[in-house]
Amino acid sequence: MALLTRAKTGQPFSGRRGVSWRWLGVVPFFAFVAAFLIWPTLSIIGQSFLDQQRNLTLQNILQLGQPFIVAAYVYSLQLSAVTALGGGLLGGLLAYAVTIGGLPRPLRSAVMSFSGVASNFAGVPLAFAFIATLGQLGIVTQWLRSVGVNLYPAFSLYSFWGLSIVYIYFQIPLMVLIMAPALEGMRREWREASESLGASTRQFWRYVGLPILLPSILGTMVLLFGNAFGAHATAFQLTGGGSQGNVVTILIGAQISSDALSNPGLGNALALGMIVIMGVTIGLYTWLQRRSARWLRS
């Protein structure tokens, strides 16, 4: 890599031996990434285009069209979209409140610290926390029952909306952590300039504030989308995680244990589908981040 770029720019090779050996210094890193990430992932991608006799085929990809797989992808996509929107909205408003909303300064650091913890508090223990809160015996469920509101059976923690409420718990803090610095990057001068030109608060947000923040808000929501789409442990704990799982990640996980029974090609294609969706998501995020970097100092 280094050799190539040097050759292209026409700079002389350094080192007394005439050839640069400095790239050797990054070999351990790349070897590690290759062994534990790149090679396995690429081999799965490659194998999803091969049949069991190792001939080229699109059969595995076509099998993704089975109703239960399409249903799982749709479910995962909807869950990710709903929690990205919900978590993005709540998290964005919370970030606004503690930064430029003018709340006391200590609240800002409290919310930021807590978000650091809560964004890492996910998976099995988070599922436990919500079972204790909104499960059939949960504290909030019981409290609501005592005032005459019966959540069950109309609501269930194990349903789409139940899962969404749990996911939003780790989506809000991620939104706060990313949006708070962006909101603080908004310059006071912009507000003052628009006010001196006679703009109302509404007009400021409509014509200045939101347009500047929009790439940042959208970018972070896209990140939240990916965050939810790749989630496995939380859904596994709540839904039981059988091969009839409703979320794509659970279907893939189930493919590992039931290797002998099912079609291995299908598992590969399922994984390929996830990688493609995650790749698009992260690509979109990067592009939006670049756009927002134009205005914000964060």
Place this chain on the structure above:
Amino acid sequence: MGKRFWPWLWFLLGASYFLVPLYATFDFSLRARRGELTFAAYANVLRDIKFVESFSFSLQTALATIVVSALVIVPTAYWVQLRLPRLRPVVEFFTLLPFVVPAVVLVFSLARTYSRTPLTDSREGLWVLLVGSYVVLSFPYMYRAVDTGLRSINIHDLTEAAQSLGAGWPTILMRVIFPNVYVSLLSGAFITFAIVMGEFTIAALLAQPAFGPYMNLLASSKVYEPSALAIISFGLTWAAIAAIQWIGQGTQARLVGPR
């Protein structure tokens, strides 16, 4: 209604979303005996030999992950900054790849690719796969932390000074660079610790006796103990993040762990 009505409303809404489940979990965890509030659920958990075993298993795994990750990342980040600055975006890209490949896809790929090799046929092999995947997951945090740390010291001068005193590369790395990025390394280490201790997906799918799978199994047989575990687990995450903020590198706690 004051000017601050809306910000306060959003704050209270967000704060209750954060705190109500925590309060409810804590309350629930104290109800192991009918009619009284008791820490019995906590005592049951802490007395459980499987808790101790899985917890220490994950502790060892976390430490191994941190050591391996530091040994890979520090020399790499140092070398890239010193001699291969053009490679920096490339290395950064590769450290961020775990966000594109979710944990479940990573463990699926590893299990498939290395099936019928010593890596999946033996207990030790599976543990190597486990640590290897955790190291990959730790790269984004560790690389960012170390890279930022290295930028705040003058590695060129330090390297030349050490060389002029006759130090070789191993001495420079171990006695000059490591001690100087120690604090940044710690913040990366704590976030890695928090991630590994609670990780479920990879450990469970590689059939490892870790803390995450233990928590998952406990839920099928117990009612109040899981909520006690959730509180313990939250405390652990909180302690790790507090440690990061305490050593003054709060921004490293940004991105997220495996879900």
